Amino acid sequence: MAAHIVTLPGDGIGPEIMAPTLELLNAVGEFDFEEHVFGGASIDAHGTALTEEVLDACRRADAVLLGAVGGPKWDTTDPHAPRPEAGLLGLRKGLGLYANLRPVKPLPALYGASPLRRERIEGTDLLVVRELTGGIYFGEKTRTASSASDVCSYTTAEIERIARTAFKAARSRVSSVDKANVLETSRLWREVVSELHAREFPHIQLEHVLVDNAAMQLIGSPRHFEVILTENMFGDILSDEAAMLTGSIGLLPSASLGGDGPAGSGGAGVFEPVHGSAPDIAGQGVANPLAMFLSAAMLLRHGLGLESEATAVESAVEGALEAGLRTPDLGGDAGTAQATQAVLENLD
Ligand code: IPM
Ligand code: MG
DSSP: OOEEEEEEEESTTHHHHHHHHHHHHHHHSOEEEEEOOOTHHHHHHHSSSSOHHHHHHHHHSSEEEEEEOOOGGGOOOOTTSOOHHHHHHHHHHHTTOOEEEEEEOOOGGGGGGSSSOHHHHTTOOEEEEEEOSSGGGTSOEEEOSSOEEEOOOOOHHHHHHHHHHHHHHOSSEEEEEEOTTTOHHHHHHHHHHHHHHHHHOTTSEEEEEEHHHHHHHHHHOGGGOSEEEEOHHHHHHHHHHHHGGGTOGGGOEEEEEOSSOSTTOOSOEEEEESSOOOTTTTTTTOOOOHHHHHHHHHIIIIITOOHHHHHHHHHHHHHHHHTTOOOGGGTSOOOHHHHHHHHHHTOO
16 A cells, blocks of 8 residues: 655745655655645644644654745744744644654765865764754743743653664764753753663763854864754754755755654654745745755655665755756755756656
8 A cells, every 4th residue: 555645835935845745756656645734824724833633644644744834924922823833843742753863964066065165074974863842842931021931841751762762873973962061951861861871872982062062063073973962952953053064954854753752642754854934935936845855765764664765866866966956055046846857867
């Protein structure tokens, strides 16, 4: 039976990059797609960024492919107004997707596209393993006329499961990033990661890095990192920073996985580009679809276990870039359709 994929195009360039991605997926296999509104589009249709019905559809799916959400239309500082981002957070929480994987591997063809010098980024191949359902994103929030607060909390169980994901993904080294000189959650984080390391992964090298220092090293010596393990908000920030090593955030895919999440959370992972909905270029046909294509590759690999299909997509993207494909974010003028054509032509 064909794998069942729920697609959530979302807002801005989301729908524009989703359509060619389905074309690409259809070129490598047989899937059945079920599309739903999500984010701002869902706020317009239903008054909320994620309906129960859509969450249930995602729970029943084999995998979920997501475009991007948000836009100026829904931007507000009113704490009571619905926000597209709440759909994303609700989806992550609702599906128990605690592990966010963001690989960063600048392609030789694009060394010149990075703001960093070639010799600095050459050979970089790192994976950000970001905790996705805890921390300050999900702690209690308060707001009065003159003050506001966001609580950051973590349990040992939450830390241990994401740390296990990171150690399993590592060949030789894990850099655990925290702010243990200031934050209590970070001190617990450090303790739990060290204990798990000693107990189950002594063959992997473990280092603890303070987040400010990690931000510096990421630019200063990106090759140093293999797996960066970190909590929700630090991972959000560091992954955008790491994206620039590749030259453009338009190239970065991500996978959000659950697995042994809360009972009933289902097994479907969510696969989405790291970039946002880019409202400034939406509707012009110039969005770079490559991060979305690479997210589809992650869906094939991590969501459906289709390794050779995943590799085929990745090689096709690489091949197209080697042959000279450059979208505007990479300094070229290829539009979405041209980029899609170039990748399809490079499929074996
Ligand atoms: C990301 C995004 C989201 C996050 C936003 C849109 C809520 O920046 O996936 O990195 O902060 O997690
Ligand atoms: Mg982010």
